[in-house]
Amino acid sequence: MNVESFFSKSTKEALQNDPPGExxxxxxxxxxxxxxxxxxxxxxxDKEIKAAVARLLEEEKDQPLHYLGSPKMEKLKEQILDRLSIRGMNVSTDELLITAGACQAIDLIARVLIDDETLVVIEAPTYMEALEIFKNYTNHFISIPVDEYGLQTDLLEEVLVERKEKGLSLPRFLYTIPTFQNPTGTTMTEERRKHVLELSAKYNFLILEDDAYGELHFDKHSTPLKAMDTDGRVLHVGSLSKVVAPGMRIGWIAATSEFITALAWFKKDLDHPFAQATMAVYLESIDMQxxxxxxxxxxxxxxxxxxxxxxxxxxxxxxxxxxxxxxxxxxxxxxxxxxxxxxxxxxxxxxxxxxxxxxxxxxxxxxxxxxxxxxxxxxxxxxxxxxxxxxx
Amino acid sequence: MNVESFFSKSTKEALQNDPPGExxxxxxxxxxxxxxxxxxxxxxxDKEIKAAVARLLEEEKDQPLHYLGSPKMEKLKEQILDRLSIRGMNVSTDELLITAGACQAIDLIARVLIDDETLVVIEAPTYMEALEIFKNYTNHFISIPVDEYGLQTDLLEEVLVERKEKGLSLPRFLYTIPTFQNPTGTTMTEERRKHVLELSAKYNFLILEDDAYGELHFDKHSTPLKAMDTDGRVLHVGSLSKVVAPGMRIGWIAATSEFITALAWFKKDLDHPFAQATMAVYLESIDMQxxxxxxxxxxxxxxxxxxxxxxxxxxxxxxxxxxxxxxxxxxxxxxxxxxxxxxxxxxxxxxxxxxxxxxxxxxxxxxxxxxxxxxxxxxxxxxxxxxxxxxx
Known part of the structure; x- marks a missing residue:
């Protein structure tokens, strides 16, 4: 039996273009x-999570172990919305989707937005796991260098101008980690942030803002692209992996409700009541700031x-x-x-x-x-x- | 901004054919x-899970809260392999993928196997969530009735014979819940099980065996299709949701290692160390039988x-x-x-x-x-x- 013959076209292409590698x-x-x-x-x-689980299960018994689980799951959404609002992102409940970490968030966005002909702009260098995810859906990339001031938006503009002149396809979205980028550690300046948002409006593309490290600034902090976005173009991906614990797998997407409805529809692992409720109780028990x-x-x-x-x-x-x-x-x-x-x-x-x-x-x-x-x-x-x- | 214009072709098709409904x-x-x-x-x-978390975090401290986490995650795989072997399924470690419940398992299999032109055989009636998942990938189904003896494999054979004669496309896989089916509660007879395996070999399709309820028999138990499969055609999906707790989101796929390698590659939510390690410690602490x-x-x-x-x-x-x-x-x-x-x-x-x-x-x-x-x-x-x- 030839296993590969049962794979879908897109699976075959993805495995051929980018085989699971060393x-x-x-x-x-x-x-x-x-x-x-x-x-x-x-x-x-670990001590606080242990205490959170004890409190959760003593108070709610079997509830967080069921599918629909605990009222604390709504609480977690509120807590995340509060953290976002501190940083200037005013997001409502129907604009937030909890995911199993940032990786699932990025994969879901790719699942909903990318065809095998979709053009995606990435930073060079960029987060390798995100790159692997995108390669599972498309083979068409524009790679724009990052320097000490973040993504070189002038170079991005040059490429966009040229493609438009030549009648070539324009990108559907840009994947960027504007703040404390992985791997360069550099941060996009405010000027470049404004520039990239202007470009997204002018050339009609979306921005996937990966903000996993945004809260971990040493001195001055940067305004997230999501907080500067007046147009609903930014899909903001965040995570508690870097500030609480990656093993809990709690991340999210903040975007306009039309995006969230579609993303939620394709997220088929359901909610994770035990992990989500535990995280909510943990966050209640500490001073996150x-x-x-x-x-x-x-x-x-x-x-x-x-x-x-x-x-x-x-x-x-x-x-x-x-x-x-x-x-x-x-x-x-x-x-x-x-x-x-x-x-x-x-x-x-x-x-x-x-x-x-x-x-x-x-x-x-x-x-x-x-x-x-x-x-x-x-x-x-x-x-x-x-x-x-x-x-x- | 027209949100829908950014969706991929397959997303648009899926949302059009089957909009997120009431x-x-x-x-x-x-x-x-x-x-x-x-x-x-x-x-x-709930008491045992509370104790399991306490023991896990006291023994391993921060380990299960990290990405790669706990040695207990390998233990969980062994425990699941042991449960499978009791029921005649001899599966090795590289033939098992842990998922976030059976739904993620089914979605992953759909992701890897289904094109927009792929033909899928489902039971009528069938598990509604699985049907929703498949509809996100294709619009081509053959629906075969279930009676008190399970899937009517004679009717399936008739359809296959006819399609072959007419030169029509043959299905890529059959989705079946052979034991205590959802929703009918009926179980496929051993004769029909043999028949469906013969058909899968003769007409070269795979079988997605959803076995979420398989352990919960009142008196006589049935042999899973996976245990009767000599050809590597059965992708067996199981779950601890019905026998332990759905809120923990622990499921799996057991299939030949070539399938598992591909499925693992497209599973981008990573492992769930905290939930998986907690489940392993819980299973150690009880007599599952x-x-x-x-x-x-x-x-x-x-x-x-x-x-x-x-x-x-x-x-x-x-x-x-x-x-x-x-x-x-x-x-x-x-x-x-x-x-x-x-x-x-x-x-x-x-x-x-x-x-x-x-x-x-x-x-x-x-x-x-x-x-x-x-x-x-x-x-x-x-x-x-x-x-x-x-x-x-």
Whole structure:
């Protein structure tokens, strides 16, 4: 029996264009994980989640274990809407869809918007998982570089002008991580934010704003595109993975209700009553603002330690952007970072080779992504020291 | 801005062919829910889940709250494989994919197998949620009636013979719930099971076996199609929703590793470490065989009470199949059950009108589905009494 013969056309195309590939090798146990975009272990709220589950199940008994479950699920929506409003996003209940993390949100949006002929604009570099998701639906991309001020909107405009002149198709949406971008750590300036919104109106495309790191600023914060959008063009994707716990799988899409109705219709894993209600009770039990302040302070300290270590241990030829928040530092070196990974792992430190973040993997050869979120200060220094010895 | 203009072709088609529609009205609080396919509230393991979370987080701290999470997630796979093997399904780890319940499993299979031109065989009647999922991908169905011995495989064969003779396209897969079918409660005989497997080999189609109720037999149990499959044609979908708790969202697909690899690739909500690890610890803490025996005894008693009440309170013209397990009884009456719902709700009892379970809703006018899983014996009797008064 030929299994592949049963696959749909789009499945066959997706698997052919982008076969499930090798990803990072398994990391040795003792390895210092500068590759992992995970929250700091000591900031994970395991005690509080334990207490939240106890309270939830004592109060509501079987309710959160059923399909339709707990009244706390509506509470979670309110809590998320409150967090959004603090950052200038005024969203109503029917404009919010809870998802199993940001990845499901991105996949759902792709499912609803992308044909095999749809043109999508992505940043170069961009979040590799999102790129993999889009490649499951289309093979048509425009890749626009990111610099220290975020997406280079002038270059995007040039491409749009040229395509329009030539009568070529225009993109259906832009996928961007404007704030503390993954992997560069850089943030789109306000000027560029305005510019990209103007372009979206002029060339009639949507913006998928991935804002997973938006709350984790060190000092000045940026206004989300969603808060500047007067036109309903921004589909805002957020997540509690970076500020609470990824294992709970709580993310969302905020968009106009017409989008949310369609997205909800194609979301067929149903609600996740136990996880959603637990999260709501957890959020009730803590001061989220205080928690976010703690995260910011910790990650800012970690980042500062990482940057000093880079200065001290990396070859003079290496360079990087200085982030103002988020989880990552993007480093440019002289060698091929894919080839440097094995020796680095042998030294006991991991990073993500730049190639994974680009549509054309060749563009990423000289880059690597370091995370300052997961390892503690001491291990960050030791990790960079080991990385330095590999690079030299 | 015209939101719909941004939708993909397949999204537009799906929304046009089958717009997000009205479903059951909200049920009054005091209503006796003979509509709900939920487990019995008093059998929900809220205390045990609370204890499982406490144990998990005390032992593993932050681990289950991370992306890659807990070693218990592998444990859960082993536990599910053990349950499958008891029922004659010998499946290895790389042939199993954990999903967020059976609905996500069915949606994933649809995502990977169905084009807009794909022909799918469904049972008439069938599980309405699965039908909604398939309609999101195709508009081409063959609907084959179910009787008290399950799917009428002779009728399926007739259709296949005719289509082959005429040079028409053959189906890519059959969606069936062979054991304690939703909604009819009937079970496919062993003879028909053999027949349908022969047909699948002869006409080269796959079988999506939805086995959500398979463990809940009253006396004799049936061999799953997956256990009889020598050809790798059966994709077996299971779930802990009916035997543990739907709110945990734990389901799976068991199929040959080539299918699992592709399905896993398109499953973009990632793993659900907290829910999966909690379930594993819960399953470790109980005797699942004993639990299943308790469920069987309870549901058998409920079913027997329901059947007696039907005899006593329903008009003589009403008829039904006697189930040997599962959650449901399928009742045929003389009126239009859609029109009977509002008066029934006013009397304080709910059921699901038959129309929802058919591709052509007209075929379901005279049927209704009753559930004996959720209400207790006393309320079942009272519910049927109220239903009887509406029907008379």
């Amino acid at each position: 990803w990072m090798p398994a990391l040795p146990d003792e390895c210092i994980r500068l590759s992992s975009g995970y929250p700091a272990p000591h900031l994970m709220p 205080e928690r976010v302040e703690t995260l910011r302070a910790t990650y800012q300290a970690n980042c500062s330690v990482l940057l000093s270590a880079l200065e001290q241990y990396l070859p003079k030829s290496a360079s990087w952007y200085v982030p103002n928040g988020g989880y990552f530092v993007w480093v440019k070196v002289t060698g091929d970072t894919s080839e440097l990974l094995a020796p680095a792992l042998e030294e006991g430190v991991s990073f993500v080779p730049g190639k994974y973040f680009f549509l054309d993997q060749q563009d990423g050869t000289k880059y690597l992504r370091l995370s300052f979120s997961y390892a503690d200060e001491k291990r960050i220094v030791e990790g960079v020291k080991r990385l330095g010895s590999v690079l030299k | 479903w059951m009205p909200a049920l009054p609080d005091e209503c006796i829910r003979l509509s709900s396919g939920y487990p019995a509230p008093h059998l929900m393991p 004993e639990r299943v025996e308790t469920l069987r005894a309870t549901y058998q008693a409920n079913c027997s009470v329901l059947l007696s009440a039907l005899e006593q309170y329903l008009p003589k013209s009403a008829s039904w199949y006697v189930p040997n397990g599962g959650y449901f009884v399928w009742v045929k009456v003389t009126g239009d059950t859609s029109e009977l719902l509002a008066p029934a709700l006013e009397e304080g009892v709910s059921f699901v009108p038959g129309k929802y379970f058919f591709l052509d809703q007209q075929d379901g006018t005279k049927y209704l589905r009753l559930s004996f899983s959720y209400a207790d014996e006393k309320r079942i009797v009272e519910g049927v009494k109220r239903l009887g008064s509406v029907l008379k």
